[in-house]
Amino acid sequence: MRGVLKWLRRDLRAALSVGFLLLLLGLSLTAPIVAPHSPTNQNVNNTLHEPDAAHPLGTDDLGRDVLSRLIYGAPATLYASFLAVGVAILLGVPVGLLAGFLGGWVDDIISRIIDTLLSFPAIVLAIAVTGALGVGLTNGMIAVGIVFSPQLARLVRAQTLIVKQELYVDAARVFGASLGRILWKHIVPNAIQPVIVQVTLLLAVALLAEASLSFLGLGVQPPQPSWGAMLARAYHYMEIAPEQMYAPGIAILLTALAFNALGESLRVALDPTMKRR
């Protein structure tokens, strides 16, 4: 813990991203208290209103408070990103571990499958899988997670190939450790660092994928707020109320930037040999 604080004090970029993400997490947990209005309460007499004291970011096409919808969109966004990346980890990490550690025909088959899946344009495959599973945020993010899993599997496989050459792995085998124990106790802890970086970067990609899917109508369903879905509504009123698209877009951009910056900082922090390039 002290190490983390020290790192954050030295690395301004990491500190800012962690700060922003914690703020987002705080907003997600306290949305009902913090938000000035209900995110779904409509007021047809006050639609597409410009910002004022009662509605700091104005109202949308149904008279709903934009700031409140933005705040309530935060938990949906975090949920989406972490769900997708969680699914990718659950599928990708074990597969990559087995392929890298067992080698031989198992590796050949798994690598061929990974190659194949990586040939699909990710977002299109996610759209197709969402269509099959059924439209909705959870299904959409499971789809995104499935689509990302080969990226993680490939990385974990490459890491495992390196780590399994180490003497301590041989030693564990000689002492009769089981496959599960070798993987979990010896391979995973030593192969995990680049994976942590990749996972952080994937959170940003997942966030953008959620926004895209919700924008296309495949993710979050109305009236539940999400930043992508807010942009989808703003799109229809672009000519008369272009300011509707600023807040959700900036929210997505900042969060994606924060995940990316954190990933890059982690890459530097976790890798002592990495020179500043």
Next chain:
Amino acid sequence: MLTKDRLRLVGRRLVQIAPVILLATFVVFGLQQLVPGDIAATLAGESATDARIAEIRKLYGLDRPFLVQYGSWLWGALHGDLGKSLLSGEVVLDSILRRFPTSLLIVGCALTLSLSIGIPLGILAAVRPGSRIDATVTSVASLGVALPNFWLAMLLVATFALNWNFFPATGAKPLSAGIGPALLHAALPAIALAAGGIAEVARQLRSSLVEVLSSQYVRTLHAKGLSPAAILWKHGLKNVSVNLLTVIGLIFNRLLGATVVIEAVFAIPGIGSMVVHAAIHKDFPVIQGVVLALVLIVISLNLLIDVLYTVLDPRVSQK
């Protein structure tokens, strides 16, 4: 250029790619297995009677074992028969062929933009790592990677199409309608797509070029008195060209996917709007057709890149 060794290598790649294509078709067809519950009931709609569901099952051959269904779909696909849309009844291959040029034009323009802007930026940043130019390029690139492209597209439409009327806000024109109008319609979508591509190209090129330029042999070249420009052009760029090819393949794959979202913003009748509409309505022949077409294009491009590797990098063919 093409020695016997290289030809043999290309041949081996072709053999290796066959199972990938077969596996891809299996994934594409398998998509419909992901439907929770009875797919015939899903296709028949919510208030369908049991008789109607049975009828649908028979009509689409869903009563047969999965592998038999896959076999007959694959056999059809090999002959260019991807079935008909469940919604419009249109022959899937026809709609794909009609819509593909529109999407490809946008992706092509975006790829051109990504390379023609991203490469110079990457070089500028790599020549003086740590300089102000490097810091600027790196920050702009981080921004480009995090920018939701469909949001950028909306901002572009609001500014350049609705406000200033420089470009049309929606729609597309085929190249047959003249290069001018076609490019004018493709411009904003291509720019929106290219933002991420430029960032990615600049980042990747910078990091591989910095690595080459800081290597031992470049130091030797400096010591021998070769000018920095000559080192950059003759040695630096030649060595990163292989990496650049990899990046092109990666970017193309990503642009092809991203255009699906961008097309929605510009109401462009490309393959993107087609697959999104099909996904929402579970129109499987269309989903499978479009995804298959896209993955085949990506696989072919990757093959082409592999072949180019062997030409550009003699080490590859010696392995």
